Amino acid sequence: MYCRNCGQPYVTDDAVMCVRCGVQRGTGANYCPNCGQPTPVGSQVCMQCGVSLINGAYGLRSPKSKVAAGLLGIFLGSFGVHNFYLGYTGKAIAQLVITVATCGIGAVVSSIWGFIEGIMILCGNIDKDAQGRYLSD
Ligand SMILES: [Zn+2]
Ligand SMILES: [Zn+2]
Structure with a gap:
């Protein structure tokens, strides 16, 4: 992981800010977060390693739990x-409306939908x- 603002590697994998330039992790658009190469303004993909640059939160950890999200879906x-x-x-x-607007009849559809998503999350x-952040285990 590299700082998107100054291109320096982060000291630790879960650093929340860059110790060199002080910007919050994921902020900035000057360097590729994956390989640390400079990225031209407005580029959507790193020319060097092909990683997507659109999502500033690339590689960040989400505070949300994968297991919790999966079980909620199921x-x-x-x-x-x-x-x-x-x-x-x-x-x-959309899922809530399908269920509520049909007085629960549509819940057959939305619960299967949610169930499948729950499994996919797990x-x-x-x-x-x-926000594009990886879910915690
Ligand atoms: Zn920096
Ligand atoms: Zn790259």
Whole structure:
């Protein structure tokens, strides 16, 4: 992991800010967070290693738990609770509306939807929150 502002490697993997330039981790757009090469202004992908630069939070850890999100999806998926938890509010509201607006009939659909997402979260197929941060184990 490299500082996106000054290109220096972080001292520790979970550093929250750069000790050299003092900016918060993930802030800045001058260097690739993956390989530390300079990235031209406005570039969306690193020319050097191909990593996406659109998400400033690349490589950050989410405070949200993978297990909690997965279980919420499996048990409360029809209310979109796991998506509210992870910050995917649009999807969460869709699941909630399907369930509530149909007086629970649509819960068959939304609970299967939530169940599948819960499994995908637990299996690591969905491994980021809405801010693009990796879920904690
Ligand atoms: Zn820095
Ligand atoms: Zn790179």
